[in-house]
Amino acid sequence: MVPQDELLERLGVDIDAETLRLALTHRSYAYENGGIPTNERLEFLGDSVLGFSVTELLYREYPGLAEGDLAKRRAAVVSTRALAGIARRLGVGDFIFLGQGEKVTGGKNKSSILADTMEALIGATYISSGLEAARQFVVGLVKPLLADAAVLGAGTDWKTHIQELAANRQLGTIHYAVVGEGPDHARTYTATLLIGGTAYGTGTGNSKKEAEQQSAANAWKVLGPDATLAATE
Template sequence: MPKKVRTKERRFPEKTPEKFIKFQERIEISFHDEKLLMQAFTHSSYVNEHRRKPNEDNERLEFLGDAVLELTISQFLFNKYPTMSEGQLTKLRASIVCEPSLVAFANQLSFGDLVLLGKGEELTGGRERPALLADVFEAFIGALFLDKGLDTVVSFLQKYVFPKINEGAFSHVMDFKSQLQEIVQRDNSGILEYKVLQEKGPAHNREFVSRVSLNGIELGTGSGRSKKEAEQKAAQAALEKLKLDSKQ
């Protein structure tokens, strides 16, 4: 009887596609295992259509990346906001490690262009589907952790994620006034007072500038589209000042 010819399983191409090479150049990170990088961007629909093994898609990496993001962002928030309560830290972290935020991070890096999709998923707009992009971002973090370690993950986040936090992109879930009040009450420092220093701009595009003082001494100023926002920004500035003063 003639011997059966065993067909080879179709795996990732031996040569890394150009788009993944350029992506590594763009983020200035070179993977030791580029197949791991490609796996992070491989959707289950692509695996199914190319008769690959189920574990060659990015779902396991997504699982790992979710945990790595929770850890690294928790550590960043813990160090950045030393007076924030556990409940406030949890709320802030949840606003960062959530689908809309992860999608924004993925779009910032054009992850949609890199995803390997099956034809059906491609035709139904998979590259722009929020859940898919959020999963891919987590999978990439998981792959980066496995290939380069935690320090490289943190360096990557310092470049693409942490600046968004520093810029106040998630300040809508933070109550800086309550944090400042908590510190003042804990230390019996005195009385906080907020005052609107300036109102400018037309009625439909008003901007307010507020100041927060402790016993008549200015701690910080801030501006915003409403008095409430301006006061929150002033309180945030005051917290930063108190943090610096405590280190001196």
């Protein structure tokens, strides 16, 4: 079995060889190989198919939810973090064509690259097999996430919520103390959220932004019953 066939088996879709290769071609590889086409146009297309398919799924599966709650769930399951998690589970990173610079800096595990590639694969499915096949592909990918509280929470901008809460309660100035560890290509960050000089939450991630969001989410859980209740809505 050729590598691309193995990927298609994991994805459970049919994509012709040429379109599949294009979907897996990151711009770093394209630039190092004479400026060949990249997967960015397929990513653009896939983003639209993803958004439509998830919106329709939510509309049908949750008839009692208000528009705002539907929007929050959609944001969570189409987020970079959620798509990258799907890609890691399927091992998509091993199949992406990357330039040497991205290879040595761990590009195959970067959330942004993985999420963009998943969108390109959705677009490629649409091109090769049509809208219904692409829609079913999306539903199969995201439906399990809708029952995952951790994933739904990832769609929340906890930093903004914490900032508003701290201001309302006059808790003091917010500061994120961030420390990075490990080599440049596999760096891990730890962020501690300080409000008025007091530490309320710590989080880790592959980027400073991800670590800060996680620390804010953890702080939200300990700042009182009102915050805890809102975090579960």
